Amino acid sequence: MPNGGYPQDIGELSSGKMLRNGDVVEEVDGRKTKRWPTDKAYFIAKELLMTERTYKKDLDVINIWFREELSKESESEGDSLVTLIELLADAHGPCLQEMEVRLARWESNARHNIGDYLYNALLNVLPLYDQYLENLMPVLEKFEYSMRTSKHFDQLCRDFELQKHCYLPLTSFLLKPLQRLLHYNSIIDSLLDHYPKDHTDFEDCLAARDRLGETLLEGLTVLNQAENLVQLCELQRDISGFDNLVQEGRRFIRQGCLQKYSRKGFQQRMFFLFSDVLLYTFRSQQPTQCFRVHGQLPLKNMKVQENDNKTGTDYAFIIHGIGNQSLTVAACSEEEKERWLEDLNTTIAQIDSVEGKMPYLNLKTCILGSVDEVGDGVGCESDRTSCGGAKTSQRRNTTVHGCWHRNTSISYSDQLRAFQNQLSGFLLRKFKNSNGWQKLWVVFTNFYLFFYKSHQDSFPLASLPLLGYMVSQPSDKDGINKDFVFKLQFKNHVYFFRAESDYTFGRWMEVIKSATQQSHTTTSYSFKEEY
Template identity: 25%
Template sequence: MNLPFHSAGPGWPDSDVDDIYEVQDPYHRCHDTDYERSGWLEQNVHSEEDQIHSSEEEDNSSTSSKEHMNEVDRQLEEEIKRKKVVHIAQEIMSSEKVFVDVLKLLHIDFREAVAQATHHNGKTIVDERILNQILYYLPQLYELNKDLLKELEERVAHWTDHQRLSDIFVKKGPYLKMYSTYIRQFDINVALLDEQCRKNPGFAAVVREFEMSPRCANLALKHYLLKPVQRIPQYQLLLTDYLKNLSADSEDHKDTQAALFIVKEVANHANDIMKQGDNFQKLMQIQYSLNGQHEIVQPGRIYLKEGTLMKLSRKIMQPRMFFLFNDALMYTTPVQSGQYRLNCILSLAGMKVSKPSQEAYQNELNIESVERSFILSANSASERDEWLEAIATAIDDYTKKKITFISSRSQEEAEEAVDNGALLGSKAPIWIPDLRATMCMICTCEFTLTWRRHHCRACGKVVCQACSTNKYYLEYLKNQPARVCDQCFSKLQENKDRCASTSISPLKAGAFSFTRKQKKIPAALKEVSANTENSSMSGYLNRSKGNKKQWKRLWFVVKDKVLYTYAASEDVAALESQPLLGFFLREEKNGPARKLQFKLYHKNTLFYIFKADDIPTAQRWIETFQEAMILEE
């Protein structure tokens, strides 16, 4: 151990340990002898031992001091928590006192104000039954909370004797469920209050006068009616804070946990009811927005989604406002700002929703229901997908709730029967739009101003009058006779023969026969229809037969390396077909539309110029054409 020099002298052995570490002058003159040196070393050893013992004492003293400080801190923290518990108990009691006064204002003071107005006017201001409905369940809540307040005041006044209050909530727990009944009727009662104020000027005057009185503190009556709705969450917050500050060995700890569990259950139930209340308000809002008298509010009906979609009619797209519920899909026509005319409410029972098979109609979705079926179009593919998912989920949930076990037939078998056409005529078909078919979908004769289109009421196809001379009783039309095509007529007759129990007979349209001279169409052009499945690509393109020729919008299908051309997307026969092997493409290099256009050549001879609606579509068509031009080995 290296220590600084220290001058020898009296008192050294008795010097304090700390003195050893005092820095001395290293150049101080000293005459050492062997004895002195030996004595100094001995003294130094004893001093080191004293230092070690002293350090141990200091460590022990420090540990003891820390333990003492921790104990003090713990006691201080416990004291703070005890004071908080008392403060929260007082807050529970004082807030209950304020709340009971609110209940008294509604149940007693407001009733007295109405009674005084009735006495003063000499006639009934408002029917007693209506007033009781507006103040529904407030008498019961007033008695419950008045009793609760009395017990809370007793406990807080004698806190040192009991130091507990949660057992009161445990005892009153079953009665707290009365709040759920009040909350369930809250929206209805407030709506009734508003309605009476609109219809009954005398009652409205009483309400206004009462709200302006000092007793009401210039607050609306609805402000006070909302207080019972807010009280249960307040109990939950106060009891949670109360439990957090209670010691684990407190007498009230176990009861507080039980009370908090009860209050949370009531609060969760109240939240569910409030959500239902929001749903009720939304349904009422929709009902008020419809022209005429319509019952949109139905038991168990839940609002899910709304939005504007284009509904495809026979000739044009028309904007319609759609409302999706958990049991129905409703569509309306906008008539003025925020007002609608009801078109139809379609049950989700038996409804199907799907995407069209053609890529060209990526914004569309098909709705098939028992009453009506149609095509809808959204603003974008993503919006279409949102509606598709929402409707499909609603149908699935509705079916799961309504499905019942049928021993003789499973749900899958029933669905398969529908898909196989066994129930033809039981559902409204989706009508093919007029502009998507230029020829009869049975005989392929072209439509003109005199040779008009007709729709089969069983399958929705566009047919000519010669191919739809029959009528048949259709189930979805409540067994009323309707025009059907020849193909459906044959199928319906077959179904009738299989179901011997039916007594309904088919109808003939009349003895007149309709004939039209048809243009002979090669069989090769009938092999592939415009809406064929498993094609490489299909859709509309603008086509020109030369640089100076006029553009014509046509429907094209590439299938099995053959390009088929159609006048419309639902035509059953092609205008022409062209194998693409041996052809090649050249993309347009100049001009503003160069990325939209591409040219089809054969042996350096220009056959056609194509133009797509957008660049991504043009690129997909180019890739499809190029794949079809290569002979696979």
């Protein structure tokens, strides 16, 4: 099928007519062009193929590229990372090839089944996933220990993350197999919802879900532990000024921007809420962009005053710590304020119900409650834990920097929701003031859209952080007279993206809403196609 599912003339789609065999004949400039099968199961299977392409490339980031870096070194701290991934990477090569063949057949023959492929493929690979889940936490713990104790390994990993094909933080790739299991489950559920019970594919899909469910029982338990540990490891690398953020029992709750009040007025600061402590930081540019801790407030005996009577600022509240220590802060909106208040009050209530003293961070800087803050631009320490030292620059596509630039926050529940949503495929993109549409291979993951010329490219050309964006259908004044188009907007930045079908359009809307914090809105997006 040419152009990844679009007609040859991808700039001009018109309404088509369905043939009895399920294909569509489309008229373009008086010419009839065959498009694709219209069965929803086809588009579900195609999503499986599109995401399998991305998944295999993500596995290869560890199995090929990181392995190559390790082969240059005599130290073996990273061998366990490669061992964790290599069997899965080897197994998914044939899986991807089989999917490519199946979809090609489906496009030449309107009737096809996918359930038997899913059942047989899962039957072969799930024992490897069982082994992966058993070893994931020990490997992550060993990785964190090696990063903390070996300056050489730490620098090796930071240098690797600056390479173009490592488009996400390194630890994110270690969680990709777990993310893939959740996506398989979503694909199977979509097929079971679509097929009638007497469909020839229904029983195979049901058997595939039952077998996958056995592995997911363990997977969901590991997910909470692994995602929390990865988040703590990542924050340890983006924040300077303290040691040992990764501690047993500590959980990540929320991170994001608040305006902190001092005698100089309100200044933007980055806050990090954990299960036992609240940190506030300022951004430093030297020797690299990072967030330096200015103070901490243990959550034990903390009180939150929801109204600010001192500054008269909208969306402000006061956080009272031990003794007479307090912070006056303001959110950027009522919604952001409510998110912070809910997480603060819930976490404080949980810690106050625990007997004994909770451990909290051992700061190497700043006395709690200092009124005057050091402004942005003051250098962070040059040791290994302070954002990687002078040899590195800003780490790629981290949620910390996304929150800072969008003046917003994300919670652990936001992380989990985004973790369970991923998508890949071809989209047509149009800028607000441009005339034509550009065809791109687009990958959604980790709150970002990544843009490639094709799925065969080894690294993205550009990325777009979705935090703070709103996703919607175009309005009449946008002048977009095409089907299956969604609009992304942040302030005056506007993008239009065009999907190939009603199903694909709905899926892109669904996953993007999971990253833009609009997932609580239960709006149905669907076009009624007339043939």
